[in-house]
Amino acid sequence: MLLVYTHKISPRLKYVFRHICKRILGIEVNFTTQIEAFIAHDSLKMSYTTKQLGNEFFVKSHDILFEQGINDIEIHIHKWENTKCFFYVGEKSTIPFDIFSASFYLLSRYEEYLPHMKDKYGRFTATESLAFNEGFLQQPVVDIWAYKFKAALQKQFPDFEFPKKTYSIQPVIDVPSAYKYKLKGIMRTWGGIIKDILGLRLKSIYTRFLVLSGFQHDPYDTYKYIINRQKKSPFKFLFFFLIGNYTTYDKGINPNKKKYVSLIKHVGDYGAVGLKVSFFAIENLSILKQEKLRMEEIINTSLYASRQSFSKLNLPESYRNLISLEIKEDYTMGYVDHIGFRAGSCTPFLFYDLDYEVQTPLKIVPYHVMDYALLKHRSLLDKRQVLNNIINEVKQVNGMFIPVFHNYTFSDHNRWSGFKELFNIILDSPNAN
Known part of the structure; x- marks a missing residue:
């Protein structure tokens, strides 16, 4: 167990240390404000405060983890070996950046609470983000910083054995419209x-x-192919079906049609099924509740996962609505048209509500590439290259790679030519060198 001495144990501090230590590095962490308890601890330990106590492992703290609410924070990006970081704290600190404060800024989506321009769907876009504008969107920097922290700890505590973590994938199949022509x-x-x-x-x-x-x-009826790929993969696919009403934004199949219900049940026999939240349900709790109950009737079990139409998030309301309905996981955190790490991490994390200053039970599972983002690259060779690049970024930190493909991506339409091969690259990536 890692013991952290600090001058104040805040909810933010506990939240981010647990993500880095427990979820990424696999070690337990505890906190103390008592110097005596810190000195007596005979295993991994560090101080996280404004001044070093002696010659212990020390990271100088930035103020953000001890503040409340949203403030206008000045951020200066620095190059740090093979990556970038911010909240520089000087060479007297064992590591020169307060990676805990920087990680909290990214994981909490602090910048999405600040004034910003939204697109026509009301979404926070990649081009508004710090990561995009400073050139580190395509690196899981939170995980990279965590491994730098681990290396520094190992240097100071060479006898401590860290648990091993392995790379994994979670394929997501988004089904906004199950068929192109049928059941309409x-x-x-x-x-x-x-x-x-x-x-x-x-x-x-x-x-x-x-x-x-x-x-x-039907051109969108690609389920036989997807299920066959599922049968050969050790990783369970997660399908998100839209069962909301027909609107300007959502043009799915009527959920009362028996053949559509049968399809969802059939797919659920092989993979996991979640709810694709309709556009108007994103901001309307009563519609969301209706869709959740409707899906639970179909799958005959409690709904545990959701993904919002158009990858739209209104923070913190979107996540609060999911929490109130006891939905445990959400797969919306990502960018439709840019490959990369919206929250800076390829490790699922819990949602921190900045308004209430509390860690919530909702697990955020960020996705890193959507099929639409690959369309920007014209040749199949280019698509392969950018896909392999992002996979390798996740592999280097033993993270979880999450792609989002649609049912129609596997059709014979020219637009999606070669995408079956790209999907296979992802499925084969755990065994690739």
Whole structure:
């Protein structure tokens, strides 16, 4: 166990030390404000305060972990060996940066509470983030800093054996619309035909006719392929189905249709099923509750995981709503159009409510690449390269790599050419050198 001496034990301090020590490095951590207890401890120990006590392992503290609320914090980015960091505290500190304060800033999504420009869907975008603008979005810096901390601890305590952690993956399959043509109802089907006629999309009209006549598979019906890949993988896929009402933003299948319910149940026999929260349910607790209950009736068990439409988050309200309905995990933390680490970490973490200054039970599982972000890279070779680069970043810190692919990504549409190969690269990555 690591014992941390500090001048004040705050909720923020306990939160971030537990993430770095327990979740990333696998060691227990405790805290004391008593110098006598600190001196008596005969294993891993360090001081985290404003002044070093003697010659102990010491990290000089920044003020952010002892503050409350949101303040305008001045941040200066520095290069630190193979990465970047901020909250420089000087060479007298055993490590020159307060990685705990810097990690808290990123994990709590502090910057998303500050004034910023939103996109047309009301989302915080990658280009507004510190990580994007300072060039470290594609590094899991919190985990990298944790391993630098571990190396420094090992140097001071060479006899201590740290537990070993291994790289893992959590494939996410997002299903905003289970089928392209099937189960859409008469009005939507005729509306689609008229749009195709007006747009002179003759191939679409022909394909729709073949699908609805039963002569051809629906283009979005890729579940047989996905389930076959699931059967060969030791990692359980997580499917998020949209069962919200039809709106301007969400154009899924009516959840009352028996064939759609059967599909969800069938997929649930092989993988795990979560709720894709509809756009209007993100801000409306009563709609969210209705969708949760609807999904629980289908899967016949408690819903444990959610993912929000368009990857939209309104902090802290979005997460508070999930907590109030006892949803345990959320998979929305990431950027639709940029590859990288929105919260700076590739290790799932608990949501810290900055307004209430409390660690919550909601586990945030951040994703690192969405299929749409790979479309920016035109050639398959480029797509492979950027995908392998981000996988290697996660591997180097034994983290959990989380990709988000959609059911239609595995269709034969030219836009998604080569994406089955990219998905296979991810599935094979735990065994690749």
